[in-house]
Amino acid sequence: MADREKPDDLEGRRRDLEAALAARRPGKAGSDGRAERGGKGDFANALRLSSEFIAGVLVGAALGWFIDRLAGTSPWGLIVFLLLGFGAGILNVLRSAGLVAEFGSKAPKKGDDDL
Amino acid sequence: MATDPIHQFQITKLIPIEVGGLDFSFTNASAFMVATVASAGAFLFLTTSRRGLVPGRLQSISEMAYEFIASMLRDAAGSQGMRFFPLVFSLFMFVLVGNLLGMFPYFFTITSHIIVTFALAMLVIGTVIVYGFWKHGLGFLKLFMPEGVPAVLVPLVVAIEVVSFLSRPISLSVRLFANMLAGHITLKVFAGFVTSLGALGVAGAAGAVLPLAMTVALTGLEFLVAFLQAYVFAVLTCMYLNDALHPGH
Numbered sequence: 001m002a003d004r005e006k007p008d009d010l011e012g013r014r015r016d017l018e019a020a021l022a023a024r025r026p027g028k029a030g031s032d033g034r035a036e037r038g039g040k041g042d043f044a045n046a047l048r049l050s051s052e053f054i055a056g057v058l059v060g061a062a063l064g065w066f067i068d069r070l071a072g073t074s075p076w077g078l079i080v081f082l083l084l085g086f087g088a089g090i091l092n093v094l095r096s097a098g099l100v101a102e103f104g105s106k107a108p109k110k111g112d113d114d115l
Numbered sequence: 116m117a118t119d120p121i122h123q124f125q126i127t128k129l130i131p132i133e134v135g136g137l138d139f140s141f142t143n144a145s146a147f148m149v150a151t152v153a154s155a156g157a158f159l160f161l162t163t164s165r166r167g168l169v170p171g172r173l174q175s176i177s178e179m180a181y182e183f184i185a186s187m188l189r190d191a192a193g194s195q196g197m198r199f200f201p202l203v204f205s206l207f208m209f210v211l212v213g214n215l216l217g218m219f220p221y222f223f224t225i226t227s228h229i230i231v232t233f234a235l236a237m238l239v240i241g242t243v244i245v246y247g248f249w250k251h252g253l254g255f256l257k258l259f260m261p262e263g264v265p266a267v268l269v270p271l272v273v274a275i276e277v278v279s280f281l282s283r284p285i286s287l288s289v290r291l292f293a294n295m296l297a298g299h300i301t302l303k304v305f306a307g308f309v310t311s312l313g314a315l316g317v318a319g320a321a322g323a324v325l326p327l328a329m330t331v332a333l334t335g336l337e338f339l340v341a342f343l344q345a346y347v348f349a350v351l352t353c354m355y356l357n358d359a360l361h362p363g364h
Contacts, residue, residue, distance in 0.1 A: 048290060051289045051290040052282075052286045054286075054289070055283075055285035055286035056278065056279060056286075058285060059281045060282075063278065081278070084278050085278050088275050089282070091275055092286065
């Protein structure tokens with residue numbers, strides 16, 4: 001009986017692990033669906049990742065510029081927000097590559113991956 | 116015939132309209148947007164008007180488009196997300212039909228203009244923000260506050276998350292616009308090689324076979340890009356709407 005119990009138990013644990021892994025990587029399914037597109041896939045991926053990164057930097061720079069204009073703190077807003085934008089760009093890239101959990105999820109590794 | 120590869124993106128006024136010093140002219144871009152909406156609407160309406168229990172070929176195309184977007188939205192945002200189905204489906208059909216209309220020779224590609232794609236992206240992000248605050252109130256801001264972050268790092272992480280959130284409409288619109296613009300310019304450049312090489316006599320005409328083959332291959336690729344980008348736009352819309360529905364997960 002104990003022998004019969006064991007494989008079931010193992011099966012159950014494997015399924016639990018699979019579910020836990022799937023829950024930890026919410027972005028995985030989406031990015032996989034977008035990635036596997038034959039020869040076109042690599043080019044599309046490259047364009048996607050670069051646009052994510054550039055968007056982060058651009059938005060950071062634009063925010064800093066506007067804050068400088070409004071508050072007259074030039075050039076500190078631009079410097080700080082450009083760096084933040086750089087961080088956000090890298091976060092975007094990692095997120096769209098499925099390496100970091102999505103917005104607002106509870107994945108515990110989130111905190112150290114953000115930096 | 117224009118050999119300038121950028122010429123195809125030029126906006127011309129068809130019916131000049133000016134209201135209060137602002138330019139509201141009906142341009143070729145407006146005309147093709149109307150054509151996009153009209154042809155997408157007419158296609159869906161006409162193919163589903165028979166309502167056959169066993170769908171014909173055209174009706175099953177419409178049904179496949181519906182099923183495709185519905186299952187994508189349900190996967191990404193759960194069954195609550197289905198209230199956004201009209202938005203996502205309209206966006207998908209608009210982008211897809213706009214991309215495909217652009218593949219006709221001498222037609223204008225609306226999605227190759229960043230203002231069009233940016234307006235679509237702002238519509239998506241505006242929906243996410245408005246719905247998120249309306250539904251969850253200030254709880255929506257939890258989106259920017261990942262759990263389990265040390266208190267010292269909170270300001271930095273929140274700032275990065277906010278910039279990352281604000282960069283979404285930019286990357287969403289730039290991706291679609293850049294793909295269509297780059298594809299159409301490449302196509303035009305290679306097609307231009309065919310004519311300019313062909314003018315050089317027999318040797319040139321023989322050499323023109325290479326860019327011609329390239330043009331044929333690129334045309335196929337562009338059709339793939341047209342579908343792929345509409346798909347990517349819809350998938351990302353679903354993922355962003357999911358944030359509005361479940362900000363805290």
